[in-house]
Amino acid sequence: MKKGMIVIFLFIAYCQAFGQDNNLIISCNYHQITFDSFSRDLTAKTGVRIYYPKEEFANLIVSVKCDSLGIEKVVEMAVKGSGFEVSWWNHHLILLKGEKLLTDLPEFKQKSKETDTVQTEGEALTVSEERYLTGRKADVIQTVRIGKTGALLSGTKAKVLGRILDEETGAPIYSATIYITELRTGEVSDVNGFLTIMLKPGKYNAVFEFLGYEKKKYLLDVISDGSFVIQMKRAVITMKEFVVYGDRQMNMKIKDPGLDKISMKTIKELPMMMGERDILKVSGMLPGIVSTGEGASGLNVRGGSSDQNAFYINKIPVYNTAHMFGFFPAFNSDIIKDFAIYKGHIPAQYGGRLSSVFNILTRQGNRKRFTVHGGLSPITGNLVVEGPLKKDTCSILLSARTSYSDWILKQIEDPDIRSSSANFYDFSGAINYDLRKTQMSLFVYHSNDRFRLSDINKYSYSNNGGALTLSHVYSNALRGEITLIGSQYNFETTDRQEVSSAYEHAYKMEHYEARADIKQVLSDVHSLDYGVGLILYKLNRGDVKPYGINSLKTLVELGREQGIESAAYFSDSYDIKPWLNLTLGARYTLFNPLGDKTVYTYADGAPRDIRYISDTLQFDKNEPVRWYSEPDFRAAINIETDMDGSVKLAFNQMHQNLFMLNNTITVAPNTQWKLADYHLQPSRSQQFSLGIFRLFVQSGLEASLEGYYKKTFNAPEFKDGADFLESPLVETTVLQGAQRAWGLEFYLKRSNRKLEGWFSYTFSRSFVKIDGENAWDQINSGKSFPANFDIPHALNIVLNYHLSRRITFSSILTYQTGKPITYPVSVYYVDGVPTLDYSARNAYRIPDYFRTDVSLAIEGNLKKNKLLHSSLILSLYNATGRDNPYSVYFKTEHGRIKSYRYAVIGVPVFTATWIFKLGNYASE
Secondary structure, eight states: OHHHHHHHHHHHHHHHHHHHHHTOEEEEEEEEEEHHHHHHHHHHHHOOOEEOOGGGGTTOEEEEEEEEEEHHHHHHHHTTTTTEEEEEETTEEEEEETOOOOOSOOOOOOOOOOBSSOOOOOOOOOHHHHHHHTOOOTTOSOEEEESOTTOSOTTOOEEEEEEEEETTTOOBOTTOEEEETTTTEEEEOOTTSEEEEEEOSEEEEEEEEOTTBOOEEEEEEEOSSEEEEEEEOBOOOOSSBOOOOOOGGGSTTTSOTTEEEOOHHHHHHSOOGGGOOOHHHHHTTSTTEEEOOTTOBOEEETTOOGGGEEEEETTEEOSOOEEGGGTEESSOGGGEEEEEEESSSOOTTOOSOSSEEEEEEEOOOOSSSOEEEEEEOSSEEEEEEEEEEETTTEEEEEEEEEEOOHHHHTTOSOHHHHTOEEEEEEEEEEEEEEOSSEEEEEEEEEEEEEEEETTTEEEEEEEEEEEEEEEEEEETTEEEEEEEEEEEEEEEEEEOSSGGGOEEEEEEEEEEEEEEEEEEEEETTEEEEEEEEEEEEEEEOOEEEEOSTTOOOOOEEOOEEEEEEEEEEEEEEEEEETTEEEEEEEEEEEEEEESSEEEEEEOTTSOSOGGGEEEEEEEOTTOBSOOEEEEEEEEEEEEEEETTEEEEEEEEEEEESEEEEOSSSSBOTTOEEEEOOSSSOOEEEEEEEEEEEEEETTTTEEEEEEEEEEEEEEEEEEOTTOOTTSOSOGGGTEEEEEEEEEEEEEEEEEOSSSEEEEEEEEEEEEEEEOBOSSGGGBSGGGOOEEOTTOOSEEEEEEEEEESSSSEEEEEEEEEEOOOEEOOEEEEEEETTEEEEEEOSTTOEEOOOEEEEEEEEEEEOOOOSSOSEEEEEEEEEESTTOOOOOSEEEEEEETTEEEEEEEOSOOSOEEEEEEEEEESOTTOO
């Protein structure tokens, strides 16, 4: 009897164990590990073995994150897109190509028809059902047929043109990827959602992915040249799992050398002063990029000055990128879709700056329905409205932002500040019209700032811009666009600090541009980019006029300038081997400063000074004053050392035909731009860079170590005591020489984890040498001296901790070496008048900079169907209250020289920002 009971008990236990295997619930978090490691770890945790063909899974990388999910479902997620199916077999799992183990006869279901276009997904037959009933290809929701029978010559590849759109908004998706499973290759979509891929006739499993969207999988039936359209759906937030995918330029191993990108999702989570999300301030936390300071606009990139960076928003150049002296960004982050920073390999399509290009792209507007976004903080508010003018064809996007900060100034005890005012507003508008192979877009931008410091100073400055772009797909392998661009920067200032020297001044810069760009795909490993451009610069440097009847200031007419810049470029990208990519580019620029212009020449062997003018040259209207031809060559090599690493080399030649007239280290509102002319030559630079890039898949880390060396020729520097508002003859106040910059950048990033963020450290040096033949052509006696933006050490730590799906804690720690400064070292008297004697240029430094910020982002509920979603961001800027010096200045008091440190923000600043939008968390 006992033996019988034991046998029955063991049988029941066996049955229960078998049932538990099939419903085994686990939690796991794997990020980019091999399938072999994934399988072994899962077996060690559960005892369930996974049987699969080793050679088929040798290169499969797994990223799975789940909470309380069945083991079978977890393995299905890991092999999704591979064509393999998961089945139970004797308490273990087995993977079979295109089929499950058959347990019973299939039920009959209607087979879907193959189509030439993508339709709504329906129920798909299982592999075994299709084997019995239809024989259809396994594990594919729908087939997309491309081309026509007999249209392709034998032995050639078909040029397949694809377009990827947002299912919810109808807008094109930039940098979405297609991956062909059988070929282990893919392509990335452009700004209009187009991509071209070369495929031999046949059937291919294609996987479409983009950050924040559900992965889509289709069977491409390629017959000949043809096209298709895919609509991707935003990922639905669930409580069980989520998987995040990124574009190729977000991948440390694959991205171009010296290219940096940060997702807008990350930017929205970081603490910012006054609650404003500023992509330029965030970029200052990346390696090789340093902010010029609080309350100031401008960035120094790889040892270069602020004017060596180009900023574009939808191809419109922006010449002042900040509101209220740098406290607020000039761009509304709510409309930005993507931005990229080129500081290593700069594509040949860009020119005109020596250090970097910041390329900002905005969203094109919802093509399906109208929606509203907005946000409110204690001193700013913004609103974005977008929707279709014609559904699926034409969309409009409007953005407006303003400040209401005067109420804060009224609370300050200082009477000068209490009687001051500061405000700004900006507006952006876009219309996008979309036909099948032609897209037309119009984007306009306007910003305005007004600041008044009691009755002492008054500033007013504005940006205006517009771009009209016509894009067309000429063939599956040839796409092009033509763009007309206009941009203006204006400022007016009144300085009444000293009644005897009070003045007013107005300035205007205009930029008009026409360009044509072509992208041509020659093969699946070879593509070309080429184009031409023409820019007309017009500068009205204005008149410096005395202000008030007591002003002793004399009228100075600074004059007008204009110049024309024409350019042609060519770039060739070629995958020599699957592990070796070579990109070669060339750009040729012709720059002509134009008349009407009066030019003075100076006596040989004498300084450029009004006292030594020897002759006068007169140039008629639109007559070339000089001919500057400027060839640039670019090259980049990407070598994949293994599955997780690469080595990248880059060489850049750049030219710059305009520069800032500014004798401070920051970009002030009254900073003037100046064109190269008869005397001042364009600057040029050469940069070499070498980097090692590595993925650590099991830990979710990406790391890079990159070094660079840059040599600049004809770098402009102001003479000691120069004032560019005192004379229209800029050549008398500026000298040109050589600048050398070098550095080492380390970057460590962790993504898609509960704790994520990055660590960046930059060691860099930048030195200038102005050593003309004569003493008057030298600065610092002809010896090298640190540039104004020489920052040897810069450290940034950015951390995001997701306490839950709705609550994120973020923190920023930033440190950098103090900026160089020239100190007075002694005073001597001439006839009883004290005269200061200064040190060598930039021989000292102001104290180091250190700041810590924290924030807490609280999302509303994450229900899918809701009318309005809102979130609250609580930020604490400068949490330690450190009195970071912005500059050091000196005053003579009672016959003694005293130094003072000036800090812009010396206390913690708390801000609460409410953000709202129609729809759910993921909607736009």
